[in-house]
Amino acid sequence: MNKITVTGRTVEEAIDLGLQQLQVARDRVEVTILEHPSKGLFGLIGAKDAKVELLVKPDAIDEAVQYLHEIAGAMKLEIQVNRRETEDGVVLELSSKDDIGILIGRRGQTLDALQYLVNIAVHKPGQPHRRIILDAENFRERRKKTLEELAARLASKAVRTGRDVVLEPMPSHERKIIHTYLQDHPKVKSYSKGEEPNRRIVIGLK
Incomplete structure (x- = not known):
């Protein structure tokens, strides 16, 4: 109603x-x-x-869901969107009987782009901004595990060779996962260098 x-x-x-x-x-x-x-x-x-x-009046999340359905419809996809609240924001979980991989893209690049567009589309100046996070087929958790495994492997390489290891450019939320994973490492430290969108992580000895 x-x-x-x-x-x-x-x-x-x-x-x-x-x-x-x-x-x-x-x-x-x-x-x-x-x-x-x-x-x-x-x-x-x-x-x-x-x-x-x-x-x-529809709230930002309702607008975001409608926006996602319109985008998916233009791509000939029928999607379902489930909503859950987290400390980081509102997560919109996308699922479909069709191949939803097209909405995820290589290493989540399409999903990240959609997330950016959705946040821009529904944010109203002067109103409280609720961050919207898009996920599909548990991609975010799987990607987090992949990045943590990468961080562990490259930290070991830095310790073994005694040289800095420079990663390829990645978005800020992925860099944060690696920094968080390595922050308590006894032998290495990590920091970011460069300008967006080519900012990258460096792992080196403490």
């Missing part, structure tokens, strides 16, 4: 009753006053209550 019509003795009373029914905050609805209250003859005969229409 995203639109209701409510009556009350005053416009504000009608709005309050509608908000209670919809269980949303005032800033989540658009209000249209259909009828103003009137006292009628002698304050009794023909008196009318106020009548208002409340329309729930």
Whole structure:
């Protein structure tokens, strides 16, 4: 239910009753006053209550889901989107009976690009920004494990050779995974160098 019509003795009373029914905050609805209250003859005969229409505005996450369906539709894909809250933001899990690999791309590059576009599309200036994270077929967790294994292997190489190891450029959220994994390593340290989009990690001895 995203639109209701409510009556009350005053416009504000009608709005309050509608908000209670919809269980949303005032800033989540658009209000249209259909009828103003009137006292009628002698304050009794023909008196009318106020009548208002409340329309729930879609939030950023609803808009993001709709945006993803439109993009997938243009690619001839039928997708399902499940939503879950995390400390880092709202994760939208994409699934499909079709080959969803086309939405993931090489090393998640397409998924990252979609995530960037979705966040830009639904962010409204002046409103609180909720970070939206896209995932598909548990790619984010699988990629995290791959990067941690890579970090462990290259840290061992740095210790064995005594030389710095320079990784290929990668996005900031992937660099963060490697930095976090190596932050307590007893023998190596990691840092980033270069400018985006060619910023890369260097692993060297402490």
